[in-house]
Amino acid sequence: MKIIVTSDSHGHYHGLKQIVTENLDADYVVFLGDGLKEAFIVADEFPSINFLEVKGNCDYTGYAEEREIEVLSKKIFMTHGHNYHVKRNLSGLIKKAHESSCDIALYGHTHIKNIAKDKNLHIMCPGSVYEDNSYGVITIADNGGIKMEVFQL
Numbered sequence: 001m002k003i004i005v006t007s008d009s010h011g012h013y014h015g016l017k018q019i020v021t022e023n024l025d026a027d028y029v030v031f032l033g034d035g036l037k038e039a040f041i042v043a044d045e046f047p048s049i050n051f052l053e054v055k056g057n058c059d060y061t062g063y064a065e066e067r068e069i070e071v072l073s074k075k076i077f078m079t080h081g082h083n084y085h086v087k088r089n090l091s092g093l094i095k096k097a098h099e100s101s102c103d104i105a106l107y108g109h110t111h112i113k114n115i116a117k118d119k120n121l122h123i124m125c126p127g128s129v130y131e132d133n134s135y136g137v138i139t140i141a142d143n144g145g146i147k148m149e150v151f152q153l
Helices: 013-021 036-045 091-099
Strands: 002-006 028-031 050-053 066-071 074-079 104-106 114-118 121-125 134-140 146-152
Touching: 002 013, 013 036, 028 036, 036 050, 074 091, 091 104, 091 121, 114 146, 121 134, 121 146
Parallel strands: 002 028, 028 050, 074 104, 104 121
Antiparallel strands: 002 134, 066 074, 114 121, 134 146
C-alpha cells in the first residue's frame, strides 16, 4: 500500500499535479491543507486514485479540519496541525494521536519536512509543495510494517 502525503500547496497547482503524476501507483493521496482548491482540481484529474483531504488555516471552506482513517489495519490521524500548535512542538498532536489509538499521525502547517516516532506512533510532515515541492511516501507492507520517506521533486 502506497500513500502519498502532501501539504501546503498555497496555489501551486502544477507542483501538486506533478507529484501525483510521478506517483500514479499510489493507492491514496493525502492532502493536509492550505490549498484545497488545487487539491480538489488535481483529485478530479486523477479519478482512479483515492484522495483524502483536510482543510488548513488558509482554506476558507466548511471542510473537515481533521480525519481518522484505517488502511490495512493501520489507523491514520490527519490534520493540518495549526489547531495542535505544531510550530511550537508536537506534544498536542502526539497526545491526540495516542488517545485515538492511531499508528500514524500526519500534519502540515510548518512547511518543514519531518519524520519522527513516539513509542509506536509514526509521525510525518511532508514539508510544503509551495516552498520546495516536497512530499511524503508511506508504504504499509502486508505484514504491517510501516516505512516513511520524504522526497523533493
